[in-house]
Amino acid sequence: IHEDTIVSSLPGFNGTFPSNQYAGYVTIDGDKNLFYYFVESERNPSEDPVVLWLNGGPGCSSFDGFVYEHGPFNFEPGQPNGSLPILHLNPYSWSTVSNIIYLDSPVGVGLSYSQNESNYNIGDYQTAEDTHSFLLQWFEEYSEFFSNPFYLSGESYAGVYVPTLASQVVAGIQAGVVPNLNFKGYMVGNGVTDPMYDGNALVPFVHGMGLISDDIYQNVVAACNGSYYNNNDPNCDASYQTVMNCFNGLNIYDILEPCYHGSDSVTSLPVSFKQLGATERPLPVRKRMFGRAWPYWAPAVEDGPVTLWPQLDSQ
């Protein structure tokens, strides 16, 4: 019984939780406070798998998964705008079949924090180490779940978090640190994986989806010789820019969905600013990821030039 972490009620929800829920911090290395929200399975928590869920970014909170994707509640916006949302049970929650941990990782993301902000200077390896440390402590605290089948999961930049963490977990098992941890596997959704494969993915995708014309497609294929990753040919750059110019205003996270504009964004911006992406932006940043080309950065949208992973832009 984890009395200090049990969540007994939530503002916005009137009803009984379908399963136990817990939340709190696990502190690692003395001053890295990692926040988790743990939802027990609604079916058979003692035998159902334990799944760790990680959103990506890097720098994005796993409450994105909890609130918007597969958490135990659907969040209905409050009325009037700005008031607390109303929570309803989500019939498609992943907690209907598994115990699931939503972890804000690395430190500095979501509700995870450190008093020493130098800890926010972090990378893939340190993130994997820290998350592994979190898991060891978490399973110590929730030892009744230690023998359950255990899986790692996540999406987007968790395409990096998950395999690197899985390697740490496997190394820990093999080294005898946690020989009985019942790690079974992992799942990754729309995950960042490899600069070449991911970098070459955009052009065939947007052509297949009808977002660029046959002429634009044939030009960029010819100019880049079908390889867009780390291609420094000026003709390729120019043709690639022509491709990227087709996406202004498009919701890159789902090309069928509208692009949401915050209530105070587009209408309040001067025209010159709105046109920044279309008129002044140079070639989309292509030399940051891994120090090499990573050519599927977000196109400029109406309310300013942005990148897919805004945290990288801030670097």
Place this chain on the structure above:
Amino acid sequence: SGVPCVSDEVATIWLNNPAVREAIHAQPVSVAGPWEICTTNSNFNYNHDAGSMIPYHVNLTNEGYRALIFSGDHDMCVPFTGSEAWTRSLGYAITDPWRSWLSVGQVAGYLQGYAHNLTFITVKGAGHTVAEYKPQQALAFFSRWLEGTS
């Protein structure tokens, strides 16, 4: 937050409410800072130091760990074309040739199964955050994969 085209208002309101923070045992804004869907803290500096993940996938699947790679097929951020290509590039034997998979009696996407318990699936009509766009179908593949059923 600067994430283009995405509304994070509901989560931002909820997770920055003092009563919610208290209920979930989170530190107040004065200690942990405001909740943001993606941090804008200028001290957050992330180094991409691990390189390609393909060697990790090779090692893990060869060690016998199961892997599911899923893709919302309308995501332009990390398009399915890349995930399909790198999974294929591993050269594993195909154990379940390209076919549709079903949810509630409808085609919900496509899959290809490989040796070493590697499975690639698409989720038809879903974007980057698959379960947000296709919650029922997402639960279907999630539960079936965990249970090891087809």
